[in-house]
Amino acid sequence: MAEDEQGAVVRTAHSSARTVSPGSAIVTDDAFENPGLPEHRDRVTDKDPTKEKAAERVIVTLFVVSLLASVFAIAAYFIWPINREDITSVRWTTMFLGLGIALAMLAIGLGTVAWAKYLMKDHEMVEMRHDVAGSPATRRRAVEIFAQANEESGFGRRTLLRNTLIGALVALPLPGIVLLRDLYNGNNENPVKLLKQTMWDKGVRLVHDPSGAPIKASDVTIGSAFHVIPDGLVDLEHGMLEEKAKAVVLLMRLPQEDLKERPERASWSYDGIVAYSKVCTHVGCPVALYERETHHLLCPCHQSQFDVTEHCKVIFGPAGRPLPQLPITVDDEGYLVAQSDFTEPVGPTFWERPNA
Structure with a gap:
């Protein structure tokens, strides 16, 4: 880009140049060229079925660990109860409860992230903007998208992954429910x-x-x-x-x-x-x-x-x-x-x- 006494040179998206007078509006070409998508790179789990099965086993293990950790948190509440005469017992109860709940949340988080990263389809796509509408055609397309997502994620096909994830999700809130439920006892006085x-x-x-x-x-x-x-x-x-x-x-x-x-x-x-x-x-x-x-x-x-x-x-x-x-x-x-x-x-x- 260069500038002289008569005006300024402005470089456009297509590397062309135009001269404009000082104080006037800058003139550009119409639109930037679409650079396109980068070349897709297959993951190791896309190319090697053995690696794919190994990744699936790891994810299933994480979901099972999450489920067991939730069960452990519930058991810890009863195995290490709070002794009302010894306030230091709160430390043990809190520690084991915290470890169980934290491990359950960590394992289920790692499992879902690994599922998305290594097993779900990762082909790049461009989604054009469009007006938000609730027409029948839009609803039909939404159903198609969900069906496609189910197919690409393998949620309906990978039954072991799906079932262990559901089991971990069901077990995750149970420690909290047990703790909150124990705060109330119907036999207590007003x-x-x-x-x-x-x-x-x-x-x-x-x-x-x-x-x-x-x-x-x-x-x-x-x-x-x-x-x-x-x-x-x-x-x-x-x-x-x-x-x-x-x-x-x-x-x-x-x-x-x-x-x-x-x-x-x-x-x-x-x-x-x-x-x-x-x-x-x-x-x-x-x-x-x-x-x-x-x-x-x-x-x-x-x-x-x-x-x-x-x-x-x-x-x-x-x-x-x-x-x-x-x-x-x-x-x-x-x-x-x-x-x-x-x-x-x-x-x-x-x-x-x-x-x-």
Whole structure:
């Protein structure tokens, strides 16, 4: 391409040149020539029937491995159960479940990719653009295309491949179904009732989590926050995790003048000390981040925020209601004790839906 004082030379698709004046539109030839498709190269499985059968056997093996891995994941859920008294057992359950499900997904993915790469027809084609229409001719052609795809892929012809793939696909979601199904047991009590009854009761001391040391009101300074459980929880031999999940409390002390308490709840705190459930009312995550300057509690899971100065009302995020408050006072020795259990269910709001 060259340029002089009279104008610019523009090279077109056919390597011809035209001269145009500066500022005028560029003139080109009509259309680019169709370069055509590259020469087709046959794969080794196209040329050698032995290689084709070997590839098919490998793919079948991958589908069988996927099926067996799904079965293993289900079996692992029962072979390595979660011991409610030993939280470390979760590691083994999670590891073997994860290995089974991951291997099942990996094997079925590798098998389908290998099927498409080594056994399905791979001839190049050009599909011209056309108007989208639902005419009878278009529908007939669609049926022909599906029939052709079935023939070229061998889906209807390669029965062993097809059946192992179907078996692997059927088995793949079973571990998830088993896990989700086990979350519900028809013999369980109503969840609202379960979440409304905790170990807190009149006179039960507030103790440190996890040491179990009792807490005096004088130990709680302004701006401090304590993770609290009911006295006697650490001594439980069975059911400790379930009870702790419901009864955990966050204890804080604010300047008395900062509290905006409703008259009916004014006696629920003691000298600026308040106690609220740590279980978020959104989906049950632990609310454990306390902002001393703003007196806000933050749930790290979905960023719900609660205002401690106003009975932990929701000021941001998806939580549906305030955190339940634990009424507290002090005993004759100055230790903080509960006045009663929570007056409402702890945990996610969805448990309180009708027929929950």
